Amino acid sequence: MILRAKLIVPVTAPPIEDGAVFIAGNKIRAVAAWKDLRPQLREKVLDLGEVALLPGLVNAHCHLDYTDMAGELPPPKTFTDWIGAITAAKTAWSYSDYARSWLRGAHQLLKSGTTTVADTEAMPDLLPEVWEATPLRIFSFLEMTGIKSRRAPKEVLREAVTTIDSLRHPRNRGGLSPHAPYSTLPELLRLTARTAERRKWRASIHVAESTQEFDMFAHAAGEMHDWLKRNERDNSDCGQGSPVAHLARNRLLGENVLAIHVNCLARGDATLLAKNRTHVVHCPRSHDYFKHPPFERERLANAGINLCLGTDSLATVRRTGKSKPELDLFAEMRALAEQDKKISPEQILRMVTVNGARALGLGGKVGELSAGAIADVIAIPFAGKFSRVHETIVEHAGNVTASLIEGRWALPPV
Numbered sequence: 001m002i003l004r005a006k007l008i009v010p011v012t013a014p015p016i017e018d019g020a021v022f023i024a025g026n027k028i029r030a031v032a033a034w035k036d037l038r039p040q041l042r043e044k045v046l047d048l049g050e051v052a053l054l055p056g057l058v059n060a061h062c063h064l065d066y067t068d069m070a071g072e073l074p075p076p077k078t079f080t081d082w083i084g085a086i087t088a089a090k091t092a093w094s095y096s097d098y099a100r101s102w103l104r105g106a107h108q109l110l111k112s113g114t115t116t117v118a119d120t121e122a123m124p125d126l127l128p129e130v131w132e133a134t135p136l137r138i139f140s141f142l143e144m145t146g147i148k149s150r151r152a153p154k155e156v157l158r159e160a161v162t163t164i165d166s167l168r169h170p171r172n173r174g175g176l177s178p179h180a181p182y183s184t185l186p187e188l189l190r191l192t193a194r195t196a197e198r199r200k201w202r203a204s205i206h207v208a209e210s211t212q213e214f215d216m217f218a219h220a221a222g223e224m225h226d227w228l229k230r231n232e233r234d235n236s237d238c239g240q241g242s243p244v245a246h247l248a249r250n251r252l253l254g255e256n257v258l259a260i261h262v263n264c265l266a267r268g269d270a271t272l273l274a275k276n277r278t279h280v281v282h283c284p285r286s287h288d289y290f291k292h293p294p295f296e297r298e299r300l301a302n303a304g305i306n307l308c309l310g311t312d313s314l315a316t317v318r319r320t321g322k323s324k325p326e327l328d329l330f331a332e333m334r335a336l337a338e339q340d341k342k343i344s345p346e347q348i349l350r351m352v353t354v355n356g357a358r359a360l361g362l363g364g365k366v367g368e369l370s371a372g373a374i375a376d377v378i379a380i381p382f383a384g385k386f387s388r389v390h391e392t393i394v395e396h397a398g399n400v401t402a403s404l405i406e407g408r409w410a411l412p413p414v
Contacts (some may be wrong), residue, residue: 001022001023001043001044001045001046001407002020002021002022002023002037002043002044002045002046003020003021003023003046003048003053003377003404004018004019004020004034004045004046004047004048005019005020005021005047005048005049005051005052005053005379006018006049006050006051006052006382007019007051007052007053007382007386007389008020008021008031008052008053008054008369009052009053009054009055009349009369009389009390009393010031010054010055010368010369010370011054011055011349011350011353011354011367011368011369012354012368012369012370013031013370015386015389016031016032016033017033017386018033018034018035019031019032019033019034019053020032020033020034020037020045021053021369021375021377022037022043023375023377023404023407025375025407026374026375026406026407026408027372027373027374027375027407028369028370028371028372028373028374028375028377029371030371031369031370031371046413048379048401048402048413050381050382050383051379051380051381051382051401051402052379052380052381052382052389052392052393053369053377053378053379054349054353054369054377054378054380054393055115055353055366055367055368055369055373055376055377055378056113056114056115056116056366056367056376056377056378056403056404056405057113057114057115057116057329057330057352057353057356057378058114058115058116058117058308058352058353058355058356058357058359058360058362058366058367059109059114059116059117059118059309059310059311059327059329059352059356060118060258060279060281060308060309060310060355060356060359060360061118061120061204061258061260061281061283061308061310061311061312062105062109062117062118062119062120062310062311062312062313062327063119063120063122063312063313063315064101064102064105064106064109064117064119064313064327065098065101065102065105065121065122065123065126066086066101066105066122066313066314066315067101067102067104067105067108067313067314067327068097068100068101068104068314069086069089069101069313069314069315070314070315070317070319070324070325070326071314071317071319071324071325072089072315073085073086073089073315073316075289075290075291075318076290078212078223079209079210079211079212079213079224079290080212080223080224080227082290082316086315089315090122095123095125095126098122098123098126099123099126099129099130102123102126102130103130103133103134105314105327106130106133106134106136107134108326108327108328109136109311109327109328109329110134110135110136110403110410110411111399111400111403111411112326112327112328112329112330112331112399112400113329113330113378113380113400113403114136114327114329115136115137115366115376115378115403115405115410116136116137116138116139116356116357116360116362116366116367116376117136117137117138117139118139118141118175118202118204118258118281118310118356118359118360119138119139119140119141120141120143120177120204121140121141121142121143121177122143124140124142124143124160124163127140127163127167127174128167128168128169128172131167131169131172135405135408135410136405136410137171137172137366137376137405137406138171138172138173139172139173139174139175139202139360140167140172140173140174140175141174141175141176141177141202141203141204142160142163142164142174142175142176142177143177143179144156144157144160144176144177144178144179144184144188144192145178145179145183145184146184146185146188147183147184147185147228147231147233148231153184153185153187153188153191154187154191156188157176157188157191157192157195160176161176161195161199164176164201171406174201175196175201175202175203175204176192176195176196176201176202176203176204177203177204177205178192178203178205178252179205179206180205180206180207180209180213181205181207181213181217181237181243181246181247182213182216182217182224182228182233185234185237186237186246186249186250189205189247189250189251189252190250190251190252192252193250193251193252193254194251196256196257197254197256200256201256202256202257202258202360202361203252203256203257203258204257204258204260205247205252205257205258205259205260206260206261207243207244207247207259207260207261207262208242208243208244208259208261208262208263208264208265208269209260209261209262209263209264209290209292210224210263210264210290210292211264211292211293212224212225213243213264214242214243214264214266216228216235216238217237217238217239217240217241217242217243217245217246218239218241218242218243218266219238219239220235220238220239225238241266242264242265242266242269243264244259244262244265244266244269244272244273245266245268245269245272247259248272248276253272253273253276253278254276254277254278255276255277255278255279256361257276257278257279258278258279258280258281258308258359258360259273259278259279259280259281260281260283260310261281261282261283261286261287261292262280262282262300263287263292263293263295264292264293265296265299265300270296270299270300270302270303270305271303273300273303273305274303274304274305277306278305279305279306279307279308279355279358279359280300280305280306280307280308281307281308281309281310281359282295282297282307282308282309282310282336282351283309283310283311283312283316283332284309284332284335284336284339285311285312285316285317285318285325285331285332285335286311286312286313286316286317287339288318288335288339289316289317289318290316294339295339295340297340297343298342306355306358306359307351307355308351308352308355308356308359309329309332309333309336309348309351309352309356310332311327311328311329311331311332314326314327329352330394330396330397331397332352333348333349333351333352333393333394334394334395334397336348336351337394337395344390345390345391345393345394346390348390348394349390349393349394353367353368354367354368355367374406374407375404375405375406375407376404376405376406377402377403377404378400378402378403378404379400379401379402379403379413380393380396380400380401381396381401401413401414402414
């Protein structure tokens, strides 16, 4: 099959006017100008017209099972207030509620151009059935805590590993997600690091998300520290440095680790992350919801860190107007462009394509249109100027007009 379009945006190469993508099976065979492709009679040509073709988007952090909480939790005064609010909301939900919410979220991502998502699973019992209900490529990171339940770290990890070992799917896979430094014990972080390295798995963790978390670890003080101490958390791991330094001490930094949020940095944290080649995932709309300190993108980028974008959950996206927010990486791109006037549209696009692919160990396979890459392709309407290609993409709002995942139509052209 050959897809012809007004514009091809490979991401790893310059845009091509009146271009084409040649697909054979589930791979891309060639990307070129239409005049250079010279199709053979046996190849089906589909001219999509006034659209831009670009690689399927990579969402590097999501909570699909919280989708139906969209607009339900007003922005809190403090981060610990939000923890209490979402914990209370979850107690009223059944298995069916989580399943319905997960599937709704997957559909929202699909129609807005995501083809690969790193999802943190609070309800691993949903797997693998929900995998079968969506064409998305899913990295399911199994969430682990153990503080409230008083479960031993070895037991918590053993259960997650057993679940991952039971999952079999040609496109999807599991990973480990100790929830956050404050909600886990150091032993669980160390066990996760060793297991993920030995198994060649990805690991994901929320870290340095709030000033309260930063104060807890850097100063052994503050509302989060005192609240968790009252709930009998062993806080002897606090007061020894920043949350990022805490991960470094427990060896949970590395090329296979996705550090989510990283909103509060101490001196040396960016160097620590870069030295260990840890990936950082920023979630712009969630960041705005909590009114966190400004995200230090330039500092992290200048250190050489791979920066990606995620949607986080809809439980942490502000509701504007009458309609509820939806999971949408284009909305995250627009939010980042609004928050950060120094970043270029090209940089933003890379954060949801090649950078996200690299974080998930899929560099060269997804997140780009190139010979040999997997055929994940999306189309959006394009009537703008060629000179403003990347600006137009970042400004796009609304559904994609087509989505192809591994050479199969997930959303046929409209």
